[in-house]
Amino acid sequence: MVRIEGKIGDVTLNAETGFVESVTLEDGRSFGAELFVDCSGFRGLLIEGALKSGYEDWTHWLPCDRAVAMPCENAGEPTPYTRSTAREAGWQWRIPLQHRTGNGYVYCSQFLDDDKAADLLASRLDGKALGDPRSLRFTTGRRKQHWNKNVVAVGLSSGFLEPLESTSIHLIQANISKLIALFPDKDFDPATIAEFNRISTIETERIRDFIILHYKLMQRDDAELWRYCAAMEVPETLQLKIDHFRRYGRLVAREMDLFAPASWLAVHIGQLNYPERLEPLMAHRGVDARDWLDKLRGAMEREAQTMPGHAQFIQRLIG
Ligand SMILES: Cc1cc2nc3c(=O)[nH]c(=O)nc-3n(C[C@H](O)[C@H](O)[C@H](O)COP(=O)(O)OP(=O)(O)OC[C@H]3O[C@@H](n4cnc5c(N)ncnc54)[C@H](O)[C@@H]3O)c2cc1C
Structure with a gap:
């Protein structure tokens, strides 16, 4: 493997296929390849600059920019x-x-x-x-195609979700793993590219919905942003989850959701989206979890008292 450093000044596309053929550095050196991974950050030098893959803007759901x-x-x-x-x-x-x-x-x-x-x-x-x-x-959103022709976008070149849940590095790793699992041959089978894009779309949208949930359920109405968020329509995939939780406390699970049900529960309850009714089977059995939860809280508090403080713990780790 050879590592070459330099600033890319120009990108050449194949006149027939539209695939990226080579990149030229500002010092004039040119490098051809079969597959290109675009890690150029927000600019998306190849995926957008050269291939014009398009960007889906989600600012209307996640207005922080x-x-x-x-x-x-x-x-x-x-x-x-x-x-x-x-x-x-x-x-x-x-x-x-x-x-x-x-x-x-x-x-x-x-x-x-x-x-x-x-x-x-x-x-x-x-x-x-x-x-x-x-x-x-930044502009919250995603590249319409994370993989276009012979270019795969990894990191900020593939999109950006605001950092409320610190998910950027996870998404970098997710695209790397998918690329390894779906590594192409020189034919660049369109089905392989479509599958990569299908999965990356789902992964990103699930995280997007989870972040929107924090804003949508926010109870404060003392500022314009929060009034906007309370009134905004959210994606159908999220509205369905909010409705099910509000009715019976049900957590609707979806494939490839990075955030597990416990995380969704924490945001619903933390933002005071309490269920209106008990789940019918629970209501029938008359389950009251308060006693059990009180015992659990007590056990946790007792256990915590026996543990070192955080500073002490770090000190022990670093010696
Ligand atoms: C304050 C802060 C806190 C964060 N906290 C977290 C966190 O807790 N968890 C998390 O997951 N993420 C976090 N992130 C986000 C995470 O750091 C970024 O998503 C990640 O570093 C992006 O990596 P990247 O390679 O896609 O883009 P970048 O780091 O922007 O790298 C792009 C690279 O492309 C190069 N480049 C651009 N144009 C050219 C060109 N023409 N020729 C050659 N090279 C070029 C640039 O020089 C740069 O080195 C945080 C970010 C910030 C700023």
């Missing part, structure tokens, strides 16, 4: 989890690391301007800011 990040000094004991907090025009992340805390505000530019977002984030840090705010822009 900006993020500003700003690390700060740690303050107090680190928590063993990432915290996501709903804000006026999006949500704020807080990720405690060993030597600093990562923070960011993901927001919708329609309802908040960049300077104000950076100011709000800076005013909500746990400790002293470390460095200036860094801004990112």
